Amino acid sequence: MYTKNTNLYTRSLTSINLQDLPLVGGKNASLGEMMQALDQEGIQIPKGFAITVDAYRDHLKVNNLTEKIEFYLTALENSNISLEKAGKLIRKLFLQSPLPEAIQTEITDAYAELCRFYHTDKVDVAVRSSATAEDLPDASFAGQQESYLNVSGITDVLEACRKCYASLFTDRAISYRNTQGFDHLEVALSIGIQKMVRSDLASSGVMFSIDPETGFNNIILITGAWGLGENVVQGTVNPDEFRVFKPLLNQPSLQPIVEKTLGSKEKKLIYAQETNQQTRQVETSPAERQSLILRDSEILQLAQWANLIEFHYGRPMDIEWAKDGLTGELFILQARPETVQSRQGQGILKTYELKQSHQPILTGLSVGAAIATGKVCLIESAAQIDQFEDGAILVTKMTDPDWVPVMKRAAGIVTDSGGRTCHAAIISRELGIPAVVGTQQATQLLQQHQEITISCAEGDQGHIYNGILDYEQSEVSLEGIPETKTRIMLNIASPAAAFNWWKLPVNGIGLARMEFIINSIIKIHPLALVHFEQLSDQKAKQQIQQITQGYEDKKEYFVDKLAQGIAKIAASQYPEPVIVRMSDFKTNEYADLIGGRQFEPSEANPMLGFRGASRYYSPRYREGFALECQAIKRVREEIGLDNVIIMIPFCRRLQEADRVLEVLAENRLQRGENGLQVYVMCEVPSNVELAAEFSQRFDGFSIGTNDLTQLVLGIDRDSENLAQLFDERDLAIKRMIRRLIKTAHEQGRKVGICGQAPSDHPDFATFLVEAGIDSISLNPDSAIRVKQQIAQTEARLEKRLVSIKAA
Structure with missing residues (x-):
């Protein structure tokens, strides 16, 4: 379109591709590649041109800079001058050297053509570096050189180009190349000149085509904030987060968004007006802070683009995006290979676990x-990094590439601001150290030299604890794990933790606990949302008002958050079955939810009281159960995770089963429709005695050993005085289980177990296999060990069967 290929110093982005990387650097080559290969897919990229590395080399040559640069680098290598001084002197060389006339002429012509294309005299552009060693699969050079935004007019463009050349020798860039083993003079710099997207009037951010924390490759993570994207990249704000499930993106009728998290987004970077600066920071409005930056349709469009880009490159990608506030259009600004999770070995699973239980002081x-673990080293600015103590926990407001040398010496990192795609997050992943970002007040609450523990092993939320806590680190090899006839499944409560276990060779989730989502994420009693206006507890009312900000319909808050929590769990094992148990709080536990006391009776023995199935059809909770049903329906039919199976807990009588199924149908969850299966927990003796009849109403059974043992042996499971008598391996329990399995199999129904016993007692797991159990659901940390043991048991049984047949 402009800048001919015969030009020595400039090339149109539309005329280059990855083969031109030595000429235009990684960033520009990638932009050109996408423009050529993905334009027909509808992916929009702002037009622009590249200034080739030949321009950089000729600039050095004409101005006799190479020998001077070598002199300062040698002095640095011999410790004759500091890094700071060497960098400053080299940058000064560039800033005082004019661009050669031939280079200026080509840049001027190319910029004039870009102006004509956009029908303006002074098109506003971004001027970005594109180093030949930048954005390669094995080296994350992103952010090592400077970018200049909202540059307009040829004079300012030429000045920004010289500044870009100088930024090749920032302290951080010199340090990074030294660490990576790159020759400073072998790395040449190209520059990208690209039309600005007016995201200062809308939003922008970063997305990964892989979950950057767990490496789960079926998830796309999108982060963003209001204004220009530098705030997200640099970690200046806590951005919004969205997660999208990749395998369902190609079905237009579905909306596979499994998570939407509102960030605080306290400020935004916008165009500066009538100042010497191109951009400036302003505070966001209360409305902006309480609003998500993207509509669902825009989230899905970006996710589809990320999927296409990943497919084209054949590897996970790190992508910058922006929305134009003038036109409402979305654009891709750049794409580079993801450099951390994509290089991790798939055969090893590392796990960390705290051995003590404490309340976090910060999250x-x-x-x-x-x-x-370590002592806090509070650093306010990069100028103080020489005060850092090796092995300490770095605590600061935010980081940028200048901080890399000190980050390498830290045991962990804590920041006030930033999201999962900010600089501190990206570098900590590369270095393999934990970080807790976006705490908002770490620099205020943590004291210099205070001993702390930072835990990033408990899901999406990072916890900071006072003191040095004991923890255990383990590595599990996932290679050579034998297959078993018995299906091995997982017990999962936390949606945030579900993605941690995607690598495990299991067959789905046998127990997803809905009550964890309600208690830890939603926090509000569903009926307090249904009857908010009638709520008498004013303190609870204020809390609910604050928590549900952004939701016009307070019931929608419950449905939305519950659906997202279930969806994350279901996505982690899709298409394997995920059995979601409907809420099974006791009345005292329901009462502890915000606004709950007004709606719950006081019971002498909640364990045997108004719980499980009895609540679902009762006028006292029926409206709350309807919200649970809406969430399940949304997960299965709107998000598209139809691997979700419903499970009904504590169903005492056949009449109760019939009433629950009727209520499910009233809420448009008809058993058998759209492949919906409904299981029942086997935890009361009547479930065993009437197994044949329950089989006519449900598609399968899941044994809850705690309640079954309690009710068969007549022992309060929470009684310390009777703890020595409570044993799931008692003969009476085993006979119950054998009888259930036999009857259920005669009726064509499957039986699983989701209690703790198989994890705790290897001999009990062996018994279950011998009894013919179909599936065993385990805590994730014991899944591999128990699976190996079950494989041995199955092999022994097979050998015995062969011997019997031979006889």
Whole structure:
């Protein structure tokens, strides 16, 4: 379109591709590649041109800079001058050297053509570096050189180009190349000149085509904030987060968004007006802070683009995007290979676990599923990094590439601001150290030299604890794990933790606990949302008002958050079955939810009271159960995760089963429709005695050993005085289980178990296999060990069967 290929110093982005990387650097080559290969897919990229590395080399040659640069680098290598001084002197060389006339002429002509294309005299552009060693699969050079935004007019463009050349020798860039083993003079710099997207009037951010924390490759993570994207990249704000499930993106009728998290987004970067600066920071409005930056349709469009870009490159990608506030259009600004999770070995699963239970003193977003301990080293600015003590926990407001040398010496990192795609998060992943970002107040609450523990091993939320806590680190090899006839499944409560276990060779989730989502994420009693206006507890009313900001319909808050929590769990094992147990709080536990006391009776023995199935059809909770049903329906039919199976807990009588199924149908969850299966927990003796009849109403059974043992042996499961008598391996329990399995199989129904017993007692797991159990659901940390043991048991039984047949 402009800048001919015969030009020595400039090339149109539309005329280059990855083969031109030595000429135009990684960033420009990638932009050109996408423009050529993905334009027909509808992916929009702002037009522009590249200034070739020949321009950089000729600039050095004409101005006799190479020998001077070598002199300062040698002095640095011999410790005759500091890094700071060497960088400053080299940058000064560039800033005082004019661009050669031939280079100026080509840049001027190319910029004039870009102006004509956009029908303006002074098109506003971004001027970005594109180094020949930048954005390669094995080296994350992103952010090592400077970018200049909202540059307009040829004079300012030429000045920004010289500044770009100088930024090749920032302190951080010199340090990074030294660490990576790149020759400073072999790395040449190209520059990209690209039309600005007016995201200062809308939003922008970063997305990954892989979950950057767990490496789960079926998830696309999108982060963003209001204004220009530098705030997200640099970690200046806590952005919004969206997660999209890739395998369902090609079905237009579905909306596979499994998570939407509102960030605080306290400020935004916009165009500066009537100042010497191109951009400036302003505070966001209360409405902006309470609003998500993207509509669902825009989230899905970006996710589809990320999927296409990943497919084209054949590897996970790190992508910058922007929305134009003038036109409402979305654009891709750049794409580079993801450099951390994509290089991790798939055959090893590292896990960390705290051995003590404590209340965190601070929380934020977790980065890197690890734990670290140490003393706080509070650093306010990069000028103070020489005060850092090796092995300490770096605590600061935010980081940028200048901080890399000190970050390498830290045991862990804590920041006030930033999201999962900010600089601190990206570098900590590369370095393999845990970070808790976006705490908002770490620099205020943590004291210099205070001993702390930071845990990123408990899901999406990172926790900071006072003191040095004991923890355990383990590595599990996932290679050579034998297959078993018995299906091995997982017990999962936390949606945030579900993605941590995607690598495990299991057959789905046998128990997803809905009550964890309600208690830890939603926090509000469903009926307090249904009857908010009638709520008498004013304190609870204020809390609910604050928590549900952004939701006009308070019931929608419950449905939306519950659906997202279930969806994350279901996505982690799709298309394997995920059995979601409907809420099974006791009345005292329901009462502890915000606004709950007004709606719950006081019971002497909640364990045997108004719980499980009895609530679902009762006028006292029926409206709350309807919200649970809406969430399940949304997950299965709107998001598209139809691997979700419903499970009904504590169903005492056949009449109760019939009433629950009727209520499900009233809420448009008809058993058998759209492949919907409904299981029942086997935890009361009547479930065993009437197994044949329950089989006519449900598609399968899941044994809850705790309640079944309690009711068969007549022992309060919470009684310390009777703890020595409570044993799931008692003969009476085993006979119950054998009888259930036999009857269910005669009726064509499957039986699984989701209690703790198989994890705790290997001999009990062996018994279950011998009894013919179809599936065993385990805590994730014991799944591999128990699976190996079950494989041995199955092999022994097979050998015995062969011997019997031979006889």
